[in-house]
Amino acid sequence: MNYGILILTFFTVVIVAVLGNLLIGKQELSWFEQLKRPKFFNASIKLFLIVGILYYMIVGIILYRALDATNTFVVVLSIVILVLNELWNIAFFKPKSTFNGFMGIVIYLVPCIILFTALLRFDNLSAFLFFLYVLWVLYDLYWTYGLWKLNKSRKK
Template sequence: MNWSAFAITGGIAVVAATAGNLLIPKSAMAWFRGLRWPRWLVPFHAFVAVGIVYYLLIATVLYRALDRDDTSGVVWAAIVIAANEGWNAVFFGLRSTLGGFVGIVAFAAPLTALLISVREDRLSALLVAVYLAWVAYDVAWTFTLWRTKPR
């Protein structure tokens, strides 16, 4: 176990999750729940679970990149973490369905770059690919929300 990589990874994940929650006012959750959701959208508690899994997933990918001294993987993982928090701030903080849709489409680019960067680490590549599949689902529902309630 690489304890310094573990400490760095844990610190970054905790700071990102905390900052992300601070950027989202509690009233934004009421706004989100009040939107007209497509029938195929997962229930709210599933979003909470995916959020938790995301931080564990990205922390694992970041840890493995740090442990391998994979500078590219570390940089792309950090960009993905920052972009994820930026998306949260735009979609929830600004309560913008258009911003959420455009942001999630843009978020797919650094996530894809991370996948390419860690492709030789099978576990990291699998974790990123699974999250990229979720992001494809995010693109679909944010598009539907934007078309239903443009802003």
């Protein structure tokens, strides 16, 4: 195990996560809790937090393995995914926009699919772990579409 890369990976993931989440306050979380949700799955903020923690762990594993193997393409894509995920949080929560949430997932899927394709050629474990996350993102696409449709006329 390369401890230098492990420390770099840990701090990269933590710094991006903390910076992104610092911008989301209690008011935005309260808005989210009050939204009408699709009946097929009434996800609470707690579930999203659990998935978020798992997501950061998965991207951390991918980033560590890519840095250790000096796979620059996967490293860059992993960091892009981390940053875009935080930008999605800001685009969804700050303006309190379910439309932004849905469109953000549509856009976010593109680099996710590119990263998954790259991982298939790079590392089976990373590809498998990221595939699980991509399944969540596909579900999230469906869910945010429903969220947007149910809350179209809702004022901030």
